[in-house]
Amino acid sequence: MAYGKLMVILTCAGCCAIDGAQAAPVPTAMDMRRVFTPQPLPDPPNRYNSGSGLPGPDYWQNRADYVIHAHIDTPTHALSGEETLIYTNNSPDSLDTLWLQLDQNIYRPHSRAGFANPERHPNTTDGMEIDSVAIVHHGHETPLRPRISDTRMQLALPGAPLSHGQKVQIRIRWHYIIPGPWGGRTAVTPARDGEIYEIAQWYPRMCVYDSHRGWDTLPYLGQEFYLEYGNFDYSVTVPWNFTVVGSGALLNPAQVLTRTERARLAQAARSDRTVMIRTEHDVTDPTSHVARMGEKTWRFYMENTRDVSFAASPTFLWDAARIDLPPVRPAPGMKPVPRLAMSVYPREGIGPQAWDRSTEYVRHAIEYFSRQWFSYPWPNAINVGGHGAGMEYPGIVFDGWEDRNDTLFWITTHELGHGWFPMIVGSNERRDAFMDEGFNTFIDAYASQHFNHGEYAPKHDAEFAPLTGRPADDIIPVLKDPQAPTLMTPAELVPEKYRHPVTYFKSAYGLVLLREQILGPERFDTAFRRYIQAWAYHHPTPSDFFRLMESEAGEDLGWFWRGWYFENDWPDYALSRLSYINNDARQGTQVSIKAKGRLMLPVTLRLAYSDGTHADQVIPPESWHLADNITVAFPGGPTVDRAILDPEHVLPDPDRSDNIRLMKSR
Structure with missing residues (x-):
């Protein structure tokens, strides 16, 4: 059902009838003063974050570059790794400690997350075992004693603090047991032809140090992330018959792929149609690998990213097609290469309306979002058919091999849309979830309209049945529920009952209202593109978003921010x-x-x-x-x-x- 030429259809996911709805008092003329009184924003402008919503003249951001070597021991499901981290302090402060995230500690029996969200991680392990930590200086290692608190690790730096412009090199060795098929965030899942490893949040990751809070060290309770940007050079050693796909570009194809596979990849780089790189026959044919015993090491590189993840399995079919964007340099000193949309999945995922079409969906998502909002910066975009977590990481997303039809399209498009929010625009997902899930739900609703003349439009969220299909009606139970949190509620304080209706749907629908009813598409799109461009690879706050949209669109929107974001108000x-x-x-x-x-x-x-x-x-x-x-x-x-x-x-x-x-x- 259309709402006029400009109205995108966005269906509320989980906007069920909510008990306790009540009418608000009818405002009087005097109340209108409160409605239109300027809305104070949480973060005042300063030299770091300007009043225009742009990064200020003294904006700074620290940096984390990684070299990682990982190994999967398949009999024990153990992942071990060694990481060399180069951390650059660009802040005006001197740092005498560093903080890192150890996300795998969420699986420890008495983790904070086990009490806060017990349903999110049914399997328990010993978490991430830190074997050693050392500062590396001129090739010499000085051991450090880490202080570990739940999912955080603090390192006290010996000697003088790390001052502005200085770098420190840290080497960490660790291991952990991959905790079974949970949520795709480091999962191992059995399939017909072997196990699928979806490896994410798998190495000690730097916490963000910023001008708002200093070290942002919220414990990981199972929600999302806040990470620094840098370059990643990482390698993964697995059994000889495994295929590995990962964030970034594969740097050693001659060592891990057969001549046939490399030729097929070259064909895919020239093809608008999906090309099979590993076929159903290859999965059960030992001669389809470059070796038939021992192990192989796959090496990847990704520039200017906040994270990397990978998937490994002997079960993978693999297909690819070119992305119609300019070639990109995969690593320093290398020539630009064509960009590829890819999918890997087990035989269970095969089907004409199933994973046979995944790469078609990947290609559309990357090209559409690039042309509509901001160009995709990385060499490849990969969809993994595995456990079915519906989880995103830079350049790679984890979806379910059982997904079919519109569900597969929607989940693929949504997870890849996270490449823009928050992988390119690096907002703090731990605190401001609406800038992550809501912004992304907004852009992928339009992508559903655009794909194949609306084949899968309007967008519904796959996890929940739609109500009326009319967002103006579906949002009302949320707005009128006195228990419903506002969009400005910190992410971890949003109950699961409201997470989808508020964080995803209300946020996305608010942007639809702003675009279609308040600013109009031309003004909104210009301002929103400016927001993405200005904050690409940076860390915007909600205040930055609010200010930039006002400044660029030429509109005082304080009344809208108050009513829709800080309160749950409605028009009547x-x-x-x-x-x-x-x-x-x-x-x-x-x-x-x-x-x-x-x-x-x-x-x-x-x-x-x-x-x-x-x-x-x-x-x-x-x-x-x-x-x-x-x-x-x-x-x-x-x-x-x-x-x-x-x-x-x-x-x-x-x-x-x-x-x-x-x-x-x-």
């Missing part, structure tokens, strides 16, 4: 009077409107004439600055049949019974 308009001026249709018609809600979205007033024509007038938010009642006059014309507020049903008005008024003279 009522027609209170419809009459001719001096009882003469030739002199014109006047319509009186009352505001009963606290969110003053622009609303269309339509005058429907008896001859079938109509006249529309958009009532802007400023109409309600000092009054809760206004009267709109239309010039004389045909006799009037009725007046209608919001005739296209685009606003979340919970009481539409007073949105239509008939002319009494009929």
